Amino acid sequence: MRISELSEHSGIPVASIKFYIREGMLPRGTATSATRADYGDEHLARLRVIQALSDVRALPLARVKEILSLIDAPDETPYATLGRAVSALPPYADETNTDRARETIERLGLTYDERFAAVGQLEAAIRGIEAAGLTWDAETAARYAGPLLRVAAAELLPLAELSESEQVSYAVLGTAMYEPAILALRRLAHQHLLATRATDDDM
Amino acid sequence: MRISELSEHSGIPVASIKFYIREGMLPRGTATSATRADYGDEHLARLRVIQALSDVRALPLARVKEILSLIDAPDETPYATLGRAVSALPPYADETNTDRARETIERLGLTYDERFAAVGQLEAAIRGIEAAGLTWDAETAARYAGPLLRVAAAELLPLAELSESEQVSYAVLGTAMYEPAILALRRLAHQHLLATRATDDDM
Incomplete structure (x- = not known):
């Protein structure tokens, strides 16, 4: 899925997702073009963990x-x-x-x-x-x-x-x-x- | 006991004890003169409770x-x-x-x-x-x-x-x-x- 879809599914804003990637907390997606990357269920799972620890x-x-x-x-x-x-x-x-x-x-x-x-x-x-x-x-x-x-x-x-x-x-x-x-x-x-x-x- | 002794027994500074009294969290001592008051075990117990909740x-x-x-x-x-x-x-x-x-x-x-x-x-x-x-x-x-x-x-x-x-x-x-x-x-x-x-x- 694209980063926008990852954001939709997780309820976490794209800007926050990019922040977690920069901080090394979330792996980068697989590059599909110069400006696009593909994200999988493992990214969604990791975002849930981050959210649980930082929010809850x-x-x-x-x-x-x-x-x-x-x-x-x-x-x-x-x-x-x-x-x-x-x-x-x-x-x-x-x-x-x-x-x-x-x-x-x-x-x-x-x-x-x-x-x-x-x-x-x-x-x-x-x-x-x-x-x-x-x-x-x-x-x-x-x-x-x-x-x-x-x-x-x-x-x-x-x-x-x-x-x-x-x-x-x-x-x-x-x-x-x-x-x-x-x-x-x-x-x-x-x-x-x-x-x-x-x-x-x-x- | 005097407020200085209450402070010694509880390990809480006199200024903090006076603050708790002003805030209504600790009852006043029994006045023994115009400038002195007497404090009992109930004051010590109450100070312990305040300390446990606020510090611990x-x-x-x-x-x-x-x-x-x-x-x-x-x-x-x-x-x-x-x-x-x-x-x-x-x-x-x-x-x-x-x-x-x-x-x-x-x-x-x-x-x-x-x-x-x-x-x-x-x-x-x-x-x-x-x-x-x-x-x-x-x-x-x-x-x-x-x-x-x-x-x-x-x-x-x-x-x-x-x-x-x-x-x-x-x-x-x-x-x-x-x-x-x-x-x-x-x-x-x-x-x-x-x-x-x-x-x-x-x-």
Whole structure:
């Protein structure tokens, strides 16, 4: 398809598409004449990814580029790639002392790897919870870890059926894009439980 | 304690404390002379809440005020208060058509209430997931909803032991402050599962 059709199908203005090409975020189309290029479904798919990360997740351009480059040139293992991809997603924790996170991770029997950005993110989260006067002890951590391990295991199931490059794209995008749904569902679950309990009380 | 001691205990500068008092976010201390006031533990606790919301969750001042006013003057039921509190937390979704969220909520057997901000948040999340080329169908939704209902139920358990005003404070702060821990734990669970699977493959 032509660039005008690519714009129509994606809903992204031609000027933005040209910008993404200049920035190396979107591959050039196949030249069909001196002034025309042909674009395929892979361009449309890539534009969707850019839009999802920059519009829906509101990530700055530099972070979107970082994630795209991981999708294009993954590290040796999905483990390493996912680790780096997570560093490109908010929150950008900058904790040097991660003792509390380490304690939680080890007590839960999870793998502790200080290079992994989520360790610092957990440390910052724990400090925030306690700063607000809320509890973070073994029981509280277990309340979250059990169900979230089940979520994570179910999310990784489809990986086996994907090619290696698809795995990385799925892991990176999945981490970024399912998070808002998880938070919304937890809030809806609270609301549902309060609503049904309130009804029980009325009867 | 004096304002200087309150500052020392909370780590918040005296000027900021005075600012919060002027803005009505922190109650005045009890005047002990024309120029001195006495502050108690309730002031320290309130400062912790302000700090957690504004620093850790990086909420703008107007949103912090909104949440504090909900804690101080809750709606008739915890259900209504929590609903309003969630509107003060990001993401600030502005969806008018919430058909996809409604479909998901009803299929999961949860309570659908269009006044509740998490409905629009779920709608935005679903659109983002699909815009990125990922799947949101009945099976995917169930993958998250089951474990998150368990999380939510466990989180609400301590509510029964709290007074009504404590309930609101706990529900509002809990919604805001445990979210980063949930996201970090999910990311750590992925990393753990990939790490242990990688090890399995090596053997």
